[in-house]
Amino acid sequence: MDENTEIWRKYYNKAMSRKNSPRTEWAVQLNTSGLNVAVDCGCGTGSDIAYLAEQGYRVHGFDINPDAISICRKRFRHDALIEVSEASFEDFTYPTAGVIMANSSLFFAEPYVFNNAWRAITDSLAVGGVFGGDFMGVDDSWADGFRLATTPLTQTQVMDLFENFEIVRFHERNEEGSTSMGSIKHWHTYSVLAVKRGI
Structure with a gap:
């Protein structure tokens, strides 16, 4: 087992109890799109999937990590409203959705994709639909030389992503702090919550 696999397994064990x-x-x-379809990008152990399904959403979750998908498939095996896939950001087929979440996952999108x-x-999000997620800033410890590829962005670059959105909440965090594993x-x-406008 390589180091990354072991680290992710420890992370998922801790994340199982997360709300x-x-x-x-x-x-x-x-969400005012009228679509009760949601996508959870980098779904991990499925805490957001569970909530969205409880709200009556058909949920499509994906993660590049096979351990995460194995956990979710077992956890949601009896729920017909939930579909989980082992996929990356660039190869997942996004359905038209009213809600797309990328909580702490777009950090690890490959820069070239x-x-x-x-x-x-953004193309798959319906007008009136909502995106919520996080982006890595350039001053983050993981922005350069981390064990996984990351895509750090400046504040201007993040804001430019939301040209066709109404930003409801924009929060920058720039501080020392602990990871979920305690280091x-x-x-x-940059954490963003935004509603897609009509063009």
Whole structure:
């Protein structure tokens, strides 16, 4: 077992007891698209999937990590409203959706596919639909030389992604803090909640 696999398994074991993100609840409340279809990008162990399904959404979750998908397939095996796939940002086939969540996952989109992946996300989001997610800033400890590929962005670059959106919440975090595994790092992130406008 390589180091990355072991680290992810420890992370997922801790994440199993995690509640859904409050941002996912806000996204559901803001969705005026009329579509009860959601995508959870980098779904992990499925806490946001579970919440979205409880709200009556048909949920498509994907993650590049096979351990995460194995957990979700077992967890949701009896729920016909949930479909999970082992996929990356660039090869997932996005359905037309009213809610798309990318909580702490777009950090790890490969830089050379980030723009295409973002285009696929925004093209599949219906007008009145909601995107919620996080982006890595350039001052983050993981922005350079991390064990996984990351796509760090400046604030201007993040804002430019939302040209056709109404941004409801934009929060920058730039501080020392602990990871979910308890180690200390410098966090620099941009968290966004935004509603897609008609063009």
